[in-house]
Amino acid sequence: MTNVSTIIGRLTDSFGLNLQLFGLTLLFSLPLGLVIALCAMSRFRPLALITKGFVWVIRGTPLMLQVIIIFFAPGLLELGAPWGSGASARFTAATIAFIINYACYFSEIFRGGIQGVPLGQAEAGQVLGMTRSQIFFRVTLLQVIKRILPAMSNEVITLIKDTSLARIIAIKEIIMMAQEYTAQGLIWPLFSTGIFFLVFVGLLTLLFARMEKKLEYFRV
Amino acid sequence: MQRKLLSLLLAMMLLAAPVLSLSEDSDLHYVQSNGKLVIGYTVYAPMNYTDADGNFTGFDTELAIAVCEKLGLAPEFVEIVWETKEIELAAKTIDCIWNGLTITDERKANMEITMPYVKNAQVVVMKADAAYENTTSLEGKTVVAEAGSAGETAVKDDPGLQKAEYIAKEVQTACLMEVSAGTADAAVLDLTLANAMIGEGTDYAGLLIVDRLAVEDYGIAFRKGSDLAEAVNQALMALKEEGLMDQLAKEYGLDLAF
Numbered sequence: 001m002t003n004v005s006t007i008i009g010r011l012t013d014s015f016g017l018n019l020q021l022f023g024l025t026l027l028f029s030l031p032l033g034l035v036i037a038l039c040a041m042s043r044f045r046p047l048a049l050i051t052k053g054f055v056w057v058i059r060g061t062p063l064m065l066q067v068i069i070i071f072f073a074p075g076l077l078e079l080g081a082p083w084g085s086g087a088s089a090r091f092t093a094a095t096i097a098f099i100i101n102y103a104c105y106f107s108e109i110f111r112g113g114i115q116g117v118p119l120g121q122a123e124a125g126q127v128l129g130m131t132r133s134q135i136f137f138r139v140t141l142l143q144v145i146k147r148i149l150p151a152m153s154n155e156v157i158t159l160i161k162d163t164s165l166a167r168i169i170a171i172k173e174i175i176m177m178a179q180e181y182t183a184q185g186l187i188w189p190l191f192s193t194g195i196f197f198l199v200f201v202g203l204l205t206l207l208f209a210r211m212e213k214k215l216e217y218f219r220v
Numbered sequence: 221m222q223r224k225l226l227s228l229l230l231a232m233m234l235l236a237a238p239v240l241s242l243s244e245d246s247d248l249h250y251v252q253s254n255g256k257l258v259i260g261y262t263v264y265a266p267m268n269y270t271d272a273d274g275n276f277t278g279f280d281t282e283l284a285i286a287v288c289e290k291l292g293l294a295p296e297f298v299e300i301v302w303e304t305k306e307i308e309l310a311a312k313t314i315d316c317i318w319n320g321l322t323i324t325d326e327r328k329a330n331m332e333i334t335m336p337y338v339k340n341a342q343v344v345v346m347k348a349d350a351a352y353e354n355t356t357s358l359e360g361k362t363v364v365a366e367a368g369s370a371g372e373t374a375v376k377d378d379p380g381l382q383k384a385e386y387i388a389k390e391v392q393t394a395c396l397m398e399v400s401a402g403t404a405d406a407a408v409l410d411l412t413l414a415n416a417m418i419g420e421g422t423d424y425a426g427l428l429i430v431d432r433l434a435v436e437d438y439g440i441a442f443r444k445g446s447d448l449a450e451a452v453n454q455a456l457m458a459l460k461e462e463g464l465m466d467q468l469a470k471e472y473g474l475d476l477a478f
C-alpha cells in the first residue's frame with residue numbers, strides 16, 4: 001500500500017513546516033522580545049504596567065489556546081479573514097501566535113540579563129558622557145547576550161518541540177502527518193518523528209555550545 | 221487595561237457565536253460572492269483520502285466536486301481537526317463539513333445538515349449457509365467484533381447478542397477471518413468495510429451480511445440556518461437522477477441513503 005520511503009519522504013516534508021515555524025518565530029520574537037523587555041523596564045509607569053500585564057496574560061495561558069484564539073477569533077467576531085484562506089492562512093495565524101508567545105518569554109530572559117549587568121558600568125558610561133542608548137548598545141547589550149545564552153538555548157529547544165502544537169488548527173506538521181498513518185493502523189511513523197526532533201535539537205545544542213565558547217572572552 | 225480588553229474579547233466571542241448562527245444573510249450568497257465552497261475534511265478512507273498515486277480522491281471528494289460544479293462554485297478542500305469542526309464552521313474558516321458526518325439530534329440542533337446521503341450500519345456477518353433469523357439466533361454462539369469499535373457497542377446494546385459469547389478482536393478485518401475459519405459464528409462490523417471485503421470476488425466469498433444493527437445516516441453540515449444545505453440537497457437529487465451517486469457508491473462500496 002504505502003512504502004517506507006514514501007512515508008519518510010512525507011514526514012520529512014512536513015517537518016519542513018515545523019522548521020519554518022521555528023525559523024520565523026525566532027526571527028521575529030527575538031527583536032520583539034527585546035522591545036517588550038525595554039517597555040517593561042520603562043520609567044514611564046503606565047507603559048511598564050501594561051507591558052507586564054500583557055506578558056502575564058501571554059505567559060499565563062496555554063500556547064495551544066492562543067493559537068486557537070488568534071486563528072478563529074477574527075471569524076467568530078465577524079472581523080473578516082485577516083489571515084486569508086487555505087493552508088497559508090493557518091500557518092500565518094500560528095506564526096503570529098508563536099511570535100507573540102515566545103517574545104514574552106524572551107522578554108523576561110532579556111530583562112534578567114540587562115538588570116544583571118553591574119550598575120557601575122552604566123555609571124562609568126555616564127561619566128564618559130555617553131547617552132542612555134549609547135550605553136545600552138555599546139556597553140550592556142553584548143554582555144547581556146553572553147549572560148542569557150544558556151537560558152535562551154532552553155527556550156529555543158522548547159520552541160522546536162512546541163511547533164507541533166500548531167496541528168490544533170490543522171497545520172500538517174510532522175506529528176499530524178504521522179497520525180494520518182496511525183489512523184490506518186501503522187504506528188511506527190508516529191514514533192519515528194522523535195528522531196527528527198532529536199537530530200535537530202542535537203544540532204542546536206552543538207551550535208549553542210559553540211556560541212558560548214566564542215563569548216567566553218567576555219568574563220566579567 | 222490589557223486584562224479588561226482580554227475579558228471583553230472573550231465575552232464578545234461568547235456572545236458572537238449564537239448571533240452568528242442567527243445571521244440573516246444568505247449563506248448561499250456569501251459563498252457565491254467568494255466563488256468557492258470551502259470544504260472541511262479529515263483524512264478518512266473511503267470518504268476523503270490520497271490514493272497510492274498521490275491523487276486526492278474518495279467518495280465525498282468526488283461527490284463534493286460534482287455538487288460544486290452544479291452550484292457553479294470552485295471546491296476548496298481544507299484539512300481540519302475533527303474536534304474543532306464546529307468552531308471552523310462558525311468562524312467561517314470552512315463553509316461545510318463534508319466527511320462522512322453521522323447525523324445526530326445534537327448536531328441537527330447546532331448545524332444545518334442536509335438530507336441523509338449515505339447509510340452506514342453495524343452489520344452481522346455470517347457464513348452463507350448459517351441459520352439466522354434475528355440476533356437471538358446467536359444465543360450461546362461465539363460473536364467477534366473489534367475492541368472499542370461501534371460494532372462492540374452494538375453487540376453490548378443488543379439483548380440477543382448480550383447472550384452470545386463475545387470475543388474482542390484487535391482489528392475488524394481479523395473478525396472476518398474468525399468467521400471464515402469457523403472459530404466464531406458471527407462478526408459485527410462496519411457496513412462500509414463489510415461491503416468492501418466480503419462477497420463475490422473477495423477472499424471472503426462464502427460470507428454474507430445477515431442483519432443490520434445501529435443504522436446511522438451521513439449528512440453534510442453547514443452553519444445553522446444556512447440555505448446552502450437546501451441547495452446541496454437539490455444538487456444531490458439531480459446527481460442521483462444522472463446516475464453519478466450510484467456509480468460512486470458502487471465504486472467505493474457504500475450504501476446510498478436515498
